[in-house]
Amino acid sequence: MSSSGVARFWREIPQRYNLLGNKCNSCNKIFFPPKESCPFCRRKSIGKMKELKLSGKGKIITYSIIHSAIENFQKQIPYIISIIKLDEGPNITAQIVDCEIEKIKIGMKVENTFRKIQEDGYTGAIYYGYKFRPCDSLLTEKEQCKCDTK
Amino acid sequence: MTDIGIVSYGAYIPRNRIKVDEIASVWGKDGGSISKGLGIYEKSVPSIDEDTATISVEAARAALKRCSINPKEIGAIYIGSESHPYAVKPTGTIVGEAIGATPELMVADYEFACKAGTAAIQSCFALVKASMIKYGLAIGADTSQAAPGDALEFSASAGGGGFIIGKENVIASINSTCSFTTDTPDFWRRAERKYPAHGGRFTGGPAYFKHITSCSLNLMKKLDTKPEDYDYAIFHQPNGKFPVSIAKKLGFSFDQIKQGLIAPYIGNTYSGATMIGLSSVLDIAKSGDRVFLTSYGSGAGSDSFDITITDNINMLHRENAPYIEQMIKSKKYVDYGTYAKLTDLLYWE
Numbered sequence: 198m199s200s201s202g203v204a205r206f207w208r209e210i211p212q213r214y215n216l217l218g219n220k221c222n223s224c225n226k227i228f229f230p231p232k233e234s235c236p237f238c239r240r241k242s243i244g245k246m247k248e249l250k251l252s253g254k255g256k257i258i259t260y261s262i263i264h265s266a267i268e269n270f271q272k273q274i275p276y277i278i279s280i281i282k283l284d285e286g287p288n289i290t291a292q293i294v295d296c297e298i299e300k301i302k303i304g305m306k307v308e309n310t311f312r313k314i315q316e317d318g319y320t321g322a323i324y325y326g327y328k329f330r331p332c333d334s335l336l337t338e339k340e341q342c343k344c345d346t347k
Numbered sequence: 348m349t350d351i352g353i354v355s356y357g358a359y360i361p362r363n364r365i366k367v368d369e370i371a372s373v374w375g376k377d378g379g380s381i382s383k384g385l386g387i388y389e390k391s392v393p394s395i396d397e398d399t400a401t402i403s404v405e406a407a408r409a410a411l412k413r414c415s416i417n418p419k420e421i422g423a424i425y426i427g428s429e430s431h432p433y434a435v436k437p438t439g440t441i442v443g444e445a446i447g448a449t450p451e452l453m454v455a456d457y458e459f460a461c462k463a464g465t466a467a468i469q470s471c472f473a474l475v476k477a478s479m480i481k482y483g484l485a486i487g488a489d490t491s492q493a494a495p496g497d498a499l500e501f502s503a504s505a506g507g508g509g510f511i512i513g514k515e516n517v518i519a520s521i522n523s524t525c526s527f528t529t530d531t532p533d534f535w536r537r538a539e540r541k542y543p544a545h546g547g548r549f550t551g552g553p554a555y556f557k558h559i560t561s562c563s564l565n566l567m568k569k570l571d572t573k574p575e576d577y578d579y580a581i582f583h584q585p586n587g588k589f590p591v592s593i594a595k596k597l598g599f600s601f602d603q604i605k606q607g608l609i610a611p612y613i614g615n616t617y618s619g620a621t622m623i624g625l626s627s628v629l630d631i632a633k634s635g636d637r638v639f640l641t642s643y644g645s646g647a648g649s650d651s652f653d654i655t656i657t658d659n660i661n662m663l664h665r666e667n668a669p670y671i672e673q674m675i676k677s678k679k680y681v682d683y684g685t686y687a688k689l690t691d692l693l694y695w696e
């Protein structure tokens with residue numbers, strides 16, 4: 198990533214680290230990433246957009262298994278990219294981690310986790326942000342042991 | 348006297364594990380006898396997108412989920428690790444931002460081999476005592492490095508724990524703490540080097556045992572306490588054997604150290620080790636329980652703590668974040684090839 202890339206990432210830290218979205222206090226719709234004004238209320242929403250931290254919980258509405266990735270992500274293939282409907286309403290696209298490829302399914306409950314998103318080789322900046330993991334990844338250990346043990 | 352101590356706690360252990368057997372088979376060694384000798388069955392392995400910063404954030408967020416304090420009231424974050432992701436750029440800045448504690452707070456990264464996390468607890472304790480801050484966040488976390496084929500490869504693992512220190516709603520009062528420090532070259536990693544070096548057998552007697560023994564005895568002498576006054580004891584655990592022998596030597600029983608003895612299942616999490624051990628004790632501790640803890644960091648030094656669990660433990664929402672036992676059980680085994688990829692053993696520039 199170039200230095201302008203570093204600057205862009207840096208500006209987006211509140212969203213990437215803390216899922217900071219916003220809410221239109223005119224129609225109560227919630228947006229992520231945050232919007233300058235509400236696309237539904239337009240002028241009526243001016244001055245009424247309120248910052249809102251999203252809970253980071255949601256459900257998978259669709260997903261895709263990535264088998265062929267760009268350079269920075271090659272060590273992770275195959276991995277899961279998913280569109281998640283957050284409990285507050287907005288959809289978000291994110292990688293799913295700590296989940297076996299054969300276990301992923303639509304409707305699965307997920308929660309956000311803090312991970313490295315990308316790094317500029319061995320010398321550049323490291324970029325952190327949200328990924329999602331199954332909500333019950335800590336409660337299904339019996340099931341996991343069965344299929345993970347060689 | 349006002350209680351100063353732990354207000355909340357959280358920990359994180361990556362989900363990947365590799366068995367000692369699997370590592371031994373790659374190097375033509377007998378996994379069974381190594382496992383038995385070290386008292387370690389398997390160790391945690393960070394995922395490709397996990398490092399000391401992500402582990403610290405997960406531990407800090409777990410601590411915040413259990414209580415209801417406003418992160419803006421955290422006045423200091425100190426993170427102890429020997430695997431900070433950047434040589435220059437503090438891990439604490441990333442954690443501070445990720446938990447919403449920035450910008451009005453003190454931040455510094457600590458480094459003292461495996462005891463940098465307990466050093467962070469001492470600093471937060473002192474700042475709270477001096478009324479300079481309302482809350483301090485002390486974290487110990489590591490994704491420790493071991494050269495391929497080195498003896499350390501069987502134990503060097505990943506994980507961390509964090510404690511919010513304050514004087515309101517204290518769940519575990521820190522009654523006293525002391526340290527013992529000398530210049531002992533038992534284990535080190537030179538600047539710019541990827542893997543650590545160590546003094547081999549020298550690391551046992553004059554290093555680990557001497558420092559933990561002296562520090563522990565000093566604290567018990569100061570407080571006029573005996574091992575049997577404590578319900579739980581936690582000692583640094585570079586493997587599953589050392590903490591058992593030191594406990595015995597000091598007069599603690601296996602029952603006292605069992606709950607805080609985590610290394611057999613996840614390996615040596617370095618700065619995370621005593622922090623995770625204490626978290627495991629807090630997972631089940633009851634009001635009135637007394638806890639003894641001594642960390643050890645190569646180089647070398649120890650920090651001892653005398654802690655009493657208060658009635659407030661019943662108000663803390665311990666169930667809001669995963670218990671150590673759940674994180675130990677939630678696992679995925681990887682083979683050596685995958686381990687090599689995840690821990691960047693195959694790197695070149």
Ligand SMILES: [Zn+2]
Nearest residue numbers: 221224235238
């Ligand atoms: Zn609107």
